[in-house]
Amino acid sequence: MIFGILKNHPKTEATRDGALALIISLLITFLHRVNTYQQLLEDSKDLVSKFIQLLSQNPKIGKTIEHSFEANKNDNHFYRFFLEEVLEEFNGHLQSISQGKYTCNAETELTLTKTILKCCNKCLKAISYQDEEWWTSNNGILYLDAHDKHIDKAKEKATRIFIIESTAVESLKEIFKRHKDLQIETYILYSDKDRIDDKFKIDFVIYDDFMLRRASEVKNVEGGKVALFTTDDSHVKKYLSIFDQILTIAKAKNNALPT
Numbered sequence: 001m002i003f004g005i006l007k008n009h010p011k012t013e014a015t016r017d018g019a020l021a022l023i024i025s026l027l028i029t030f031l032h033r034v035n036t037y038q039q040l041l042e043d044s045k046d047l048v049s050k051f052i053q054l055l056s057q058n059p060k061i062g063k064t065i066e067h068s069f070e071a072n073k074n075d076n077h078f079y080r081f082f083l084e085e086v087l088e089e090f091n092g093h094l095q096s097i098s099q100g101k102y103t104c105n106a107e108t109e110l111t112l113t114k115t116i117l118k119c120c121n122k123c124l125k126a127i128s129y130q131d132e133e134w135w136t137s138n139n140g141i142l143y144l145d146a147h148d149k150h151i152d153k154a155k156e157k158a159t160r161i162f163i164i165e166s167t168a169v170e171s172l173k174e175i176f177k178r179h180k181d182l183q184i185e186t187y188i189l190y191s192d193k194d195r196i197d198d199k200f201k202i203d204f205v206i207y208d209d210f211m212l213r214r215a216s217e218v219k220n221v222e223g224g225k226v227a228l229f230t231t232d233d234s235h236v237k238k239y240l241s242i243f244d245q246i247l248t249i250a251k252a253k254n255n256a257l258p259t
Helices: 002-007 012-057 059-073 077-098 106-119 138-150 170-181 233-253
Strands: 101-104 123-129 157-164 185-190 204-207 211-219 225-230
Touching (some): 059 077, 077 101, 106 138, 106 204, 106 211, 106 225, 123 233, 138 170, 185 233, 204 233, 211 233
Antiparallel strands (some): 123 204, 204 211
């Protein structure tokens, strides 16, 4: 049809060449898109294979896909908005975790700090700061129960340095006794008497010299804190150095544990 029109046109050659150029251009674009699509399919084979392996290892990923699929089928625009919000937050967490970092809120932190003890196989190094009331609460007692359950005293070494007000020492007497019973190497530094540099007044735990939990100074009513969990090597090394410095100070002060 196109060439029939071109045959009767007064400027046949110019028009024909222009039309052919347009058709060839469109054809090249089409082929490029087809090839690109085929290449994407080819490139995704490995990704799909890995994804299937993940599904077999972690069924919760399958649940995520199933629920996302069902939610996407919902035509209600309000629910679509909610889904976008949930997926954006979820993907943000996944991206952070893929980079070796995870930040939890104060409510979640109470559960995570107990659960993560299951992963600790070599050593635990902890600085407790601004936690006096928390240790004597039900959550603090449950945390020490988790220590007893998950820390293998024959294989793992746990060390905790308390930075507390001197007036709080008696209220923590039973907590220190429990630490001794659990064979946790325990030290006390007094924030109001020992002239500790403010840079050492921080709350953190290092698991197996590999993962750092760095808590904020602000806690909620239940005692939990916003906390960063990370395996970033530079962060872990920084806090290992800080821990060694605080431990040196604590040993030098040699403050006696109450009996």
